[in-house]
Amino acid sequence: MKAEKNPSFQADALSHKLGAFLDVGSQEKTMLELLQGPQSFIGAGKEVVYEGQNNHAAYVLRKGWVCSYKRLRDGGRQIVDIQIPGDFLGLSSLLLRTSDQGFISLTEIELAKINTNRLQEVLQTTPRLAAALLWAVSRDQAIVVEHLVNIGRRDTMARTAHFLLELHARLSLVGLGTVDGYHCPLPQSVLADALGVTAIHLNRVLRQLREDNLVIFRDSAITFLDRERLARFAGFDLTYLDHKASLTD
Amino acid sequence: MKAEKNPSFQADALSHKLGAFLDVGSQEKTMLELLQGPQSFIGAGKEVVYEGQNNHAAYVLRKGWVCSYKRLRDGGRQIVDIQIPGDFLGLSSLLLRTSDQGFISLTEIELAKINTNRLQEVLQTTPRLAAALLWAVSRDQAIVVEHLVNIGRRDTMARTAHFLLELHARLSLVGLGTVDGYHCPLPQSVLADALGVTAIHLNRVLRQLREDNLVIFRDSAITFLDRERLARFAGFDLTYLDHKASLTD
DNA sequence: CGCGCTCTTGACTAGGGTCAAGTGCAGTGG
DNA sequence: CCACTGCACTTGACCCTAGTCAAGAGCGCG
Numbered sequence: 001m002k003a004e005k006n007p008s009f010q011a012d013a014l015s016h017k018l019g020a021f022l023d024v025g026s027q028e029k030t031m032l033e034l035l036q037g038p039q040s041f042i043g044a045g046k047e048v049v050y051e052g053q054n055n056h057a058a059y060v061l062r063k064g065w066v067c068s069y070k071r072l073r074d075g076g077r078q079i080v081d082i083q084i085p086g087d088f089l090g091l092s093s094l095l096l097r098t099s100d101q102g103f104i105s106l107t108e109i110e111l112a113k114i115n116t117n118r119l120q121e122v123l124q125t126t127p128r129l130a131a132a133l134l135w136a137v138s139r140d141q142a143i144v145v146e147h148l149v150n151i152g153r154r155d156t157m158a159r160t161a162h163f164l165l166e167l168h169a170r171l172s173l174v175g176l177g178t179v180d181g182y183h184c185p186l187p188q189s190v191l192a193d194a195l196g197v198t199a200i201h202l203n204r205v206l207r208q209l210r211e212d213n214l215v216i217f218r219d220s221a222i223t224f225l226d227r228e229r230l231a232r233f234a235g236f237d238l239t240y241l242d243h244k245a246s247l248t249d
Numbered sequence: 250m251k252a253e254k255n256p257s258f259q260a261d262a263l264s265h266k267l268g269a270f271l272d273v274g275s276q277e278k279t280m281l282e283l284l285q286g287p288q289s290f291i292g293a294g295k296e297v298v299y300e301g302q303n304n305h306a307a308y309v310l311r312k313g314w315v316c317s318y319k320r321l322r323d324g325g326r327q328i329v330d331i332q333i334p335g336d337f338l339g340l341s342s343l344l345l346r347t348s349d350q351g352f353i354s355l356t357e358i359e360l361a362k363i364n365t366n367r368l369q370e371v372l373q374t375t376p377r378l379a380a381a382l383l384w385a386v387s388r389d390q391a392i393v394v395e396h397l398v399n400i401g402r403r404d405t406m407a408r409t410a411h412f413l414l415e416l417h418a419r420l421s422l423v424g425l426g427t428v429d430g431y432h433c434p435l436p437q438s439v440l441a442d443a444l445g446v447t448a449i450h451l452n453r454v455l456r457q458l459r460e461d462n463l464v465i466f467r468d469s470a471i472t473f474l475d476r477e478r479l480a481r482f483a484g485f486d487l488t489y490l491d492h493k494a495s496l497t498d
Numbered sequence: 499c500g501c502g503c504t505c506t507t508g509a510c511t512a513g514g515g516t517c518a519a520g521t522g523c524a525g526t527g528g
Numbered sequence: 529c530c531a532c533t534g535c536a537c538t539t540g541a542c543c544c545t546a547g548t549c550a551a552g553a554g555c556g557c558g
Contacts, residue, residue: 052488070398073484078398092390095383100391100489124373134344141341141390142349148397149319149327152445155513187536196401201514203538235322239301240349404545436504450546452506499558506553514545521538528531 013086013174014060018132020173021244028129031122036060036112044107049090051102057113059089064109065185068101069193079194081144082106082167082186086174088114092137107185142240143170151196154235156205159195161234164215164222169238181223188217262335262423263309267381269422270493277378280371285309285361293356298339300351306362308338313358314434316443317350328443330393331355331416331435335423337363341386356434391489392419400445403484405454408444410483413464413471418487430472 015024015032024032039062042048049056051071066083080101083089089103091114123130143166150162167184171177188206192199209215214230216223224230264273264281273281288311291297298305300320315332329350332338338352340363372379392415399411416433420426437455441448458464463479465472473479 070394072398072402076402078401080394080397093387095380095387096391097493098488101394131344138342138344141393142345144390144393144397145319145329145350148329148393148400149321151397152327152400153321153325189536198515199537200516200539204514207538239347244346438504447547448505449507449548453546456506501556501558503556504554506551508551509549511546511548513547514543516543517541519538519540522536524533524535526531526533528529 013062013084013176016174017086018129018136021132021135022128024129024132028126028132031126031129035115035118035122037115038113040111040113042105042109042111044105044109046105048103048105048109048111049099049101051099053099053102054097056090056093056099058091058094058116059111059113061085061087061089062110062112064105064107066103066105066109067190067194068103070101077193078196079190081140081147082194084167084171084174085176088136088140092140106190139241146240156195156197156201157208158234159197160191160202160205161209161214161230162236163191163195164217165227165231165234165236166238166241168222168224168227169241173241180225180227181221183220184217184222185220262311262333262425265423266335267378267385270381270384271377273378273381277375277381280375280378284364284367284371286364287362289360289362291354291358291360293354293358295354297352297354297358297360298348298350300348302348302351303346305339305342305348307340307343307365308360308362310334310336310338311359311361314355315352315358316355316439317352318442319350326442327445328439330389330396331443333416333420333423334425337385337389341389355439388490395489405444405446405450406457407483408446409440409451409454410458410463410479411485412440412444413466414476414480414483414485415487415490417471417473417476418490422490429474429476430470432469433466433471434469 015029018024018032044064048059048066061083063085066087066089067079068081068083068089069077069079071077083103089111090099090101093099093101094116122133146166147163150159154162164184168177168182171182176182186194188202189199192202195202197205206217210217213225214233215225230236264278267273267281293313297308297315310332312334315336315338316328317330317332317338318326318328320326332352338360339348339350342348342350343365371382395415396412399408403411413433417426417431420431425431435443437451438448441451444451446454455466459466462474463482464474479485
């Protein structure tokens with residue numbers, strides 16, 4: 001089940017993710033492949049879609065990490081969400097002419113452009129797959145909402161813990177997590193921009209989490225020392241990631 | 250154009266809102282009416298949909314104010330968004346079996362249940378109207394994202410100003426705003442829960458905004474004293490409310 | 499009249515931001 | 529092989545924003 005033992009696994013993260021919602025048959029798997037147009041490989045730190053871009057495309061992230069963000073007048077930025085393999089980029093804002101968020105690659109990435117015509121076909125002809133795709137979009141929204149709650153109501157320590165636990169759950173769903181941790185290529189400055197705090201303060205909070213024997217973030221790796229206790233401390237309840245869709249039965 | 254001069258106006262807030270995106274023809278207006286099932290009238294402070302409710306319905310809010318929120322373990326709550334006449338309730342999470350947010354009425358309200366079967370019909374047979382509905386859903390998402398940015402990156406004073414300006418823009422779109430203000434039935438405690446601060450601190454910040462001759466919140470009414478300056482101060486840029494959809498032309 | 503609710507204000511505390519200095523390390527060039 | 533540079537991370541000292549605790553004011557309602 002480890003990603004490095006099965007190279008095709010990561011590239012197929014999307015179908016694996018959807019598999020959490022329904023069994024993806026081989027025909028549906030083919031449809032899913034057809035949805036995805038030409039691949040592109042992009043280095044780290046590149047703007048994939050910029051804020052205000054017109055008629056931007058939507059993509060499936062096949063490898064690597066991306067974040068979506070909004071810039072502020074004063075030069076700061078707020079990271080809205082982190083995208084990991086199997087996630088969509090810009091799908092939900094496809095209907096708006098201009099993207100209100102920017103997307104930037106955090107590592108080297110592999111993207112597949114979504115063929116919008118085929119997408120409409122799929123939505124009309126393959127109801128099960130359509131439901132699965134809409135489920136994924138709804139889940140992305142729930143993630144943003146939980147992020148809002150996280151920033152609005154938890155102090156930095158619980159907030160950080162919650163965020164790291166969420167990433168673990170999401171990565172595990174696409175086979176990129178281990179029992180007690182995961183590879184996390186984010187620099188502290190990016191994590192800070194996601195959590196709405198300064199990098200300096202985040203650094204202190206990470207030290208506190210480490211000294212409390214809860215979680216260690218070192219050498220681009222998250223290691224949970226006591227995930228149960230951490231989840232209790234953070235008030236982490238993963239039902240928002242776990243929703244079953246209402247059309248299943 | 251004033252709401253009080255045209256009583257039918259408010260009840261038709263949705264079609265008016267969609268009118269900002271495309272001209273709603275009379276046939277489309279009829280479809281829109283057919284979408285909406287039986288009305289219900291509910292008093293203030295009632296739970297319309299509770300957190301974790303299964304197989305909840307979706308509604309159009311025709312009159313009054315509602316908020317969507319999530320509760321935390323410790324008893325606190327974070328208000329995710331405020332709904333005003335013409336807004337949907339629970340539409341985007343219709344595909345998830347359980348609602349991850351609760352909805353509570355903030356005033357007396359009038360709801361129309363959305364007929365889900367008819368909705369699917371509309372989506373397939375009336376593409377222009379379908380696009381308009383999806384536009385509205387995308388816009389709601391953009392509002393939540395901007396809320397996230399607001400809480401993550403602005404101090405309470407700018408945050409409050411931004412939130413009040415957003416409400417003004419949204420209310421104006423459905424004919425419920427005046428040039429320099431609007432009726433705002435929110436108690437300070439609710440506003441505080443939306444902004445992620447304590448009611449006490451919000452109270453002080455509102456005083457500051459008043460003393461700086463920017464905006465007055467008194468007797469359930471918002472009055473802007475200098476909207477230009479306030480918008481500059483808050484970094485308010487309403488493009489996220491104003492998006493045109495990409496399928497218009 | 500008294501109860502409860504919202505709003506207001508004061509005094510104190512603590513969480514988080516700002517400024518500043520310093521460490522460790524990978525990459526580059528002498 | 530060893531400076532030199534740049535970047536991410538670390539730590540300390542200080543200050544300010546926002547939370548906590550507490551008390552009181554204004555007002556609608558039974």
